[in-house]
Amino acid sequence: MRGVVMHTPGDVRVEERDDPRIVEPTDAIIRVTSTCICGSDLWPYRGVEPVEHTPMGHEYVGVVEEAGSEVRNVKVGDFVVGSFVISDNTCEICQAGFQSKCVNARMVAGTIGTQAERARIPFADGTLVPTPGRPDPDLVPSLLAASDVLGTGWFASVAAEAGPGKTVAVVGDGAVGLMAILAARHLGAERIIAFSRHPERQKLARYYGATDIVEERGDEGVARIKELTGGLGAHSVVEAVGTQESFMQAVGATRGGGHLGYVGVNYDVAIPGIELFFAGIHTLGGPAPVRRFLPELIQLIWDRTIDPGKVFDLTLPLDQAAEGYQAMDERRATKVLLQP
Amino acid sequence: MRGVVMHTPGDVRVEERDDPRIVEPTDAIIRVTSTCICGSDLWPYRGVEPVEHTPMGHEYVGVVEEAGSEVRNVKVGDFVVGSFVISDNTCEICQAGFQSKCVNARMVAGTIGTQAERARIPFADGTLVPTPGRPDPDLVPSLLAASDVLGTGWFASVAAEAGPGKTVAVVGDGAVGLMAILAARHLGAERIIAFSRHPERQKLARYYGATDIVEERGDEGVARIKELTGGLGAHSVVEAVGTQESFMQAVGATRGGGHLGYVGVNYDVAIPGIELFFAGIHTLGGPAPVRRFLPELIQLIWDRTIDPGKVFDLTLPLDQAAEGYQAMDERRATKVLLQP
Known part of the structure; x- marks a missing residue:
């Protein structure tokens, strides 16, 4: 064959x-x-x-x-x-x-x-x-x-505990990120913020349910999420990129006591324990x-x-x-x- | 004053x-x-x-x-x-x-x-x-x-979702670890495994509810937990030491889909993202x-x-x-x- x-x-x-x-x-x-x-x-x-x-x-x-x-x-x-x-x-x-x-x-x-x-x-x-x-x-x-991709994006949104009354932020506008948006909408999330600077993907993100688009990344991206959430951060964050920067952006975007679902990290990612600790967040990740x-x-x-x-x-x-x-x-x- | x-x-x-x-x-x-x-x-x-x-x-x-x-x-x-x-x-x-x-x-x-x-x-x-x-x-x-210490150990056991039917492993036999054992028992855990090689603390661990003591650490400690849990790992793991070795021991001791509660990490801890990812576990940590x-x-x-x-x-x-x-x-x- x-x-x-x-x-x-x-x-x-x-x-x-x-x-x-x-x-x-x-x-x-x-x-x-x-x-x-x-x-x-x-x-x-x-x-x-x-x-x-x-x-x-x-x-x-x-x-x-x-x-x-x-x-x-x-x-x-x-x-x-x-x-x-x-x-x-x-x-x-x-x-x-x-x-x-x-x-x-x-x-x-x-x-x-x-x-x-x-x-x-x-x-x-x-x-x-x-x-x-x-x-x-x-x-x-x-x-x-x-x-x-759908199963993985779905798991990411479930892991992030997307649901009614929740603000969900999705890091990554690839297929998995887009599917996480679809899932978050289906799960009843109130607000879905997509990180994206790619016009076509922004369009698809909105099609699948994104209510807001943030083009900033890293610390600026985190600052923007804080602005949009009264300084608190999102209840639920999906990480669907897998680099050091995107992972820490996702950690930073999650409010204290919030939930981070992550569905892929590359071999170079090293999470500073002290930053994860002081974030005070739930995480759940792994192959979906x-x-x-x-x-x-x-x-x-x-x-x-x-x-x-x-x-x-x-x-x-x-x-x-x-x-x-x-x-x-x-x-x-x-x-x-x-x-x- | x-x-x-x-x-x-x-x-x-x-x-x-x-x-x-x-x-x-x-x-x-x-x-x-x-x-x-x-x-x-x-x-x-x-x-x-x-x-x-x-x-x-x-x-x-x-x-x-x-x-x-x-x-x-x-x-x-x-x-x-x-x-x-x-x-x-x-x-x-x-x-x-x-x-x-x-x-x-x-x-x-x-x-x-x-x-x-x-x-x-x-x-x-x-x-x-x-x-x-x-x-x-x-x-x-x-x-x-x-x-x-009690509030922190309690939070750690709650974060690890200790409860009826669960096997809980506690990394750390200091005051917080001992309090996590007390909490796990109060929360109804079925089996509580304490990592300890200090005779006095082993005694106190048993007093507070530990059912098993494991003296091995690191990879050997993880192997011992796997042996005690039919190869699966503990449902709930508390990390109450805060070093690189103890954190990764706690990750390794948690079964896929299980819960890790951690309540202190020192400034040197860097968690390999790929190991946390493939562990497929829930984590919740931070100042209690x-x-x-x-x-x-x-x-x-x-x-x-x-x-x-x-x-x-x-x-x-x-x-x-x-x-x-x-x-x-x-x-x-x-x-x-x-x-x-």
Whole structure:
């Protein structure tokens, strides 16, 4: 089959890879019908994270082609959405809603590589969720978004305790930040402040529910949030960039006793303990337990209550993956959908 | 009046200081009847935090001697317990229970200095809580503990979401750690694991409710907690030491989706963002909003339901403060009570 492999930073190729096969009786093989490029794929692309002949991709929707003998919840022919973290969904940690820390957790990224025609999904029952039927084509981008960016943005807003009466600030106007805005609106937040200096993304941020836009960053950004909140800071802050500056901006924007949800940090971030301490805030972060939210998100998409698919602003055939990476790296595209 | 001043690291003197006076109509002057030395007083003592002719002390109980014209909730003659952070207890942050981040917050440490015969307490209505009457002498150490170590340990256990069905691990066997154990038991935790290698403190930890003692530290300590919890880690972890090693030990001991409450970090702590991220845990820390808990804690002490005063294992006259600092620095004493 054809699949994307990143040989070294910046060197993305589509080449022949081995067809996946059932290895464990809990595996399923899916034919990937849509996949995409994630902001986190840019870390190795830019050399911030190590990469060496790595099969790429961890977001996916597709059709089950083969199911192991112990798979019960999905069957051949089902259209499925899967999380970017494999989980059994039965262990104590999964049952508490933290499937990305499942005792059997495994990252799809770097091992399975779903920017490909097919993929083997371990713990298929715990990782995949079937849609109510074969989706209309216009719903597919939204369902694909649920696999990571929507699920991650949603988790970030839940982690930040966005809700009625709350002011939510979102650091980051990439796909995850935009999805956090959509989630905060759905969760009933009163006011949603988006940090963005990119006109197209500001437009999308407003479309998804942002009530205010702040263009300043760092300490100036924090000062602006304070101004907008009577000096107190936001109740809820989402961090969806992952650099040292953005993380500390998010800490500074959170009021004492407020909640910070963060969904990605790069390897260089070192949080000064004393600053976090004196901020006096709640934090919750980590790879999002997307699996927790998938059934609800699929239903919301199916019912056309939310339309996260608008974050995809470039669609390319899988063979042009390299162009997709470049477009995202140069910020010409927010998020690129790939068609195997 | 007589009061403790730290001139330089290690140089603690009791000397004549100006008598405090009412400055604002919301002030009260209290006669300090008991005060004490805090583990955090050892940071400047050891030169880890800056100090220069600093009036010391932030824990106190005493009798109101004078009240400003706008003070309503306490009156002359009341026996009061106060928080180590001044708060108005009326602003939006206070009302949300985070009085240590009050818009009028001020640290008692380093400015007011309650290791003294008298102290001016700003925002007396928001900072002080009167006891139901004049306390029996044996209750005084417990009431004094409520001013910081008990309130702080209590907050740490609440922040860690200690409660029924939970396994709680407490990093730190100093006074705050011991008080966190007391709190975790009161909050109904099923199992309380204390990290301690000090026989006397192990005994006190068990007295306050620890069910297990772990002597290992760092990665070995984390491995031991994992062994004791079926590989998952503790649901709730309290960090009550404040060093890099202890903080990362606490992070490592918390299960995915679990809660870490931390109540002190020194200036050198730098938390690797990527480790915190992949831990996938909730955190809440900061100077404890002791004022939130004072009414409840005073009542529990008054009813003799809890006896936190046992953490004081050395009582000295104020004039011997220097000996008290030395005893705590050398770990000959867990916590020193000073009698002005």
